[in-house]
Structures are given as C-alpha cells and as structure tokens.
Amino acid sequence: MKLVVLGPPGAGKGTQAAKLSGELSLPRIATGDMLRLEVSSGTELGKEAEGYMRRGLLVPDDIIIEMVRERVSQEDCKRGFILDGFPRNMAQAKVLEALGPMDLVIYLDAGEEEVVERLAGRRACRECQAVYHLRFSPPKADGRCDLCGGRLHQREDDREEVVRERFRTYRERTQPLVQYYQAKSILEKVEGLGTIEEISWSIQETLESRGLI
Ligand code: AP5
Numbered sequence: 001m002k003l004v005v006l007g008p009p010g011a012g013k014g015t016q017a018a019k020l021s022g023e024l025s026l027p028r029i030a031t032g033d034m035l036r037l038e039v040s041s042g043t044e045l046g047k048e049a050e051g052y053m054r055r056g057l058l059v060p061d062d063i064i065i066e067m068v069r070e071r072v073s074q075e076d077c078k079r080g081f082i083l084d085g086f087p088r089n090m091a092q093a094k095v096l097e098a099l100g101p102m103d104l105v106i107y108l109d110a111g112e113e114e115v116v117e118r119l120a121g122r123r124a125c126r127e128c129q130a131v132y133h134l135r136f137s138p139p140k141a142d143g144r145c146d147l148c149g150g151r152l153h154q155r156e157d158d159r160e161e162v163v164r165e166r167f168r169t170y171r172e173r174t175q176p177l178v179q180y181y182q183a184k185s186i187l188e189k190v191e192g193l194g195t196i197e198e199i200s201w202s203i204q205e206t207l208e209s210r211g212l213i
Pocket of ligand 1: 016031035057058060085118132194195
C-alpha cells in the first residue's frame with residue numbers, strides 16, 4: 001500500500017503517519033526528518049538545506065527528489081510506504097507519479113491559528129525525532145523522550161514567524177495538490193481538529209471505506 005499524508009505544517013501528519021506506520025507495518029518516509037538528520041550530521045546536503053528550512057521555504061526539488069527516489073528504492077519499501085511531507089509541489093507530484101500509482105492521499109486539514117498554537121507546544125527528541133506536545137501529548141519525564149531517553153528540544157522553525165511563513169509556503173506551493181489529487185479521485189480529506197485518537201479513527205475508517213484494510 002502506498003499512502004501520502006498531505007496537509008499544512010502542524011496538522012498532525014507526522015503523528016498520524018507514525019501511528020499508521022506501526023499499525024500497517026509500513027515504513028514512514030518523512031522528508032523533514034531526513035533533512036534534519038542531514039543538517040545535524042553536518043553533510044553537504046544538510047548545509048545546503050538548512051537555510052531554506054530555517055526560513056520556512058521549500059528545499060530545492062533536486063535535493064528532495066533524489067533523496068526520495070533513493071529511499072523508496074530500498075528493500076523495506078517493496079510492500080509499500082507512507083510518505084509524510086512529500087510531495088509538496090507539482091514538480092514533486094509528477095516525479096512521484098512516474099514512480100508508480102499511489103493508493104490514497106490522506107489530506108489532514110487544519111487552520112493557521114490552530115497550527116501556530118500546536119507548534120509552539122511541540123517538542124521533538126534530538127536522538128530519535130519522536131514528537132511530543134507539552135499539553136496534548138506530554139512526555140512521561142520532563143524534557144526526556146519516552147522511547148529512547150533523549151533530550152527534547154523545540155525545533156528552530158517552530159517559532160511563530162517561521163510557522164506563519166511555512167503556512168504561507170504551504171498555501172502557495174502545496175495546497176494546489178489537493179485539487180490535483182481530488183481530480184484523480186485518490187484524495188480523502190480528514191478533519192485535523194480533534195484528539196490524536198479521534199483523527200486516527202477517522203483515518204482508519206477512510207482506509208476501510210476505500211477497501212485498503
Ligand atoms: P516538515 O518536518 O515536513 O514540517 P511540516 O510539513 O511543516 O510539518 P510538521 O512536522 O511541522 O508538522 P506535522 O503535520 O507533521 O505535525 P506533527 O504531527 O508534528 O518539514 C520541515 C521543513 O523541511 C520544511 O519547512 C521544508 O523547508 C523542508 N522540507 C520537508 N519536506 C520537503 C519537501 N518535500 N520539499 C521541499 N522542502 C521540504 O504535530 C504537530 C504538533 O501537534 C506536535 O506537537 C503533536 O504532538 C501535536 N499534535 C498532533 N496531532 C494533534 C492533535 N490532534 N491534537 C493536538 N495536538 C496534536
């Protein structure tokens with residue numbers, strides 16, 4: 001099964017894609033996580049991407065496309081995968097199409113003000129990149145990851161002014177993909193407001209109604 005999770009920054013794509021990945025035993029391919037790993041490892045690719053990410057802009061297509069192409073060709077993607085954060089513009093969508101048909105695009109919708117609030121409270125693990133929220137899904141021990149004990153930190157691009165820029169980038173570059181996938185009849189919209197569990201149930205219902213599980 002090949003799934004795409006699409007939506008604005010902070011809509012809960014990573015949270016839901018990680019849950020789905022566990023439930024369906026499919027790898028989650030999160031381009032944001034892959035880029036942050038490159039940045040923290042100090043690679044050439046990371047150095048090139050960092051400035052764009054810090055400003056809330058899209059990293060150039062040639063970097064992202066090569067990264068995704070290479071990742072989906074790996075053995076663990078043979079049964080399928082869940083794309084989180086890719087595609088983000090029409091050029092990326094065309095490349096994905098050339099790689100083979102997707103079964104479903106789950107469009108998680110959320111408004112700008114909700115997203116700004118959510119991202120202000122987000123904390124991520126420096127080691128394994130697990131995601132928490134100070135209010136909505138707090139870690140068991142203050143400042144420590146439940147899964148690996150790593151230190152939690154606030155992403156640099158979660159400052160309000162950068163979140164608003166990311167949202168603007170999303171509206172301009174990524175939102176047109178909603179119509180694109182709607183026209184192909186492979187898009188299902190899931191309301192991103194509600195608890196993490198409620199949204200997860202809605203996604204399960206959607207997968208069932210499409211005969212995918
Ligand atoms: P990326 O890391 O992909 O950021 P994003 O798309 O902006 O998404 P986020 O990770 O911020 O949010 P999310 O929707 O995953 O929400 P989450 O589940 O964490 O990309 C970062 C940057 O990399 C981009 O700006 C760009 O520069 C670059 N990049 C990445 N991919 C690219 C591409 N394809 N092309 C070009 N450039 C690319 O949830 C958010 C918070 O809310 C968490 O704290 C969570 O615990 C909480 N939460 C989740 N669900 C709920 C709920 N239902 N109720 C309450 N709280 C909730």
